[in-house]
Amino acid sequence: MPAPERTSLAEVVAASSDLLEELGPGGLTMQAVAARVGVRAPSLYKRVRDRDELLRLVATAAGEDVGTRLAGTDGTLPALARAYRSFGHDRPEAFRLLLTSRPDPGTPQRIAEPVLLAVEQLVGSDRTLEAARFVTAWVTGFVSMELAGAFRLGGDLEEAWDYGLDRLVLALAAGR
CATH class of the missing domain: 1.10.10 (Arc Repressor Mutant, subunit A)
Incomplete structure (x- = not known):
């Protein structure tokens, strides 16, 4: 048996x-x-099989968590950005792992889809991918710097986040 x-x-x-x-x-x-x-x-x-597979599985699960959080928003760019930031704050090591590993192939697409849709609403279909990459880079950079304690000049990070996110949305909408 x-x-x-x-x-x-x-x-x-x-x-x-x-x-x-x-x-x-x-x-x-x-x-x-x-x-x-x-x-x-x-x-x-x-x-x-091994630790590499384990890391891939953990990264995939983290991506599923991000995807679920994004799906739970109203689909606007500010709501998506806040959900992604919240994931980074709640699960900082998983956030970092997603940036440095290769989850299952469908995971990045699942995360990207709501962002692409929200960005397309702001910029139109001609520049959606470029705009989504710009947004992703800004949000990921901001959260990465927060997690690393790299904002060392003082000031209110919530104000900086809101200011940056507002300006980002305005700039994308204006460029349409």
């Missing part, structure tokens, strides 16, 4: 996501994940 399954792939990914936030990427080891889900490390390899 085969041994009973002690953990599922979903449990492995969830535990890995938690460990990533708690310990950073260096702490996300196969041994740590195995201990978290209550199996021996060799048993974990029945679910996940």
Whole structure:
């Protein structure tokens, strides 16, 4: 008789996501994940080929989280940007992982679709991709700098965020 399954792939990914936030990427080891889900490390390899696959699965799950958050907005560019920023604040290590890894191929498209739609409403269909890249770069850069503590000149970051986002939307709409 085969041994009973002690953990599922979903449990492995969830535990890995938690460990990533708690310990950073260096702490996300196969041994740590195995201990978290209550199996021996060799048993974990029945679910996940290696650490690279584990990181891909965690990045994909993070992308799904972002996609769900974006889908839960009213679809306007400011709402999408705020949802993405919220994800970065709630899950900073997953945010960074999304920028440095390759999730499943459908994940970036799922994240991009609502942004492309919102941007198209502002700029029209001729420059949608360019405008979406511009927006993504600004929002990602702002959040990355926040997470790194790189805004060192003082001032109110919420005011800076609102100012930048307002100007970004106005500039895109004006360029139509």
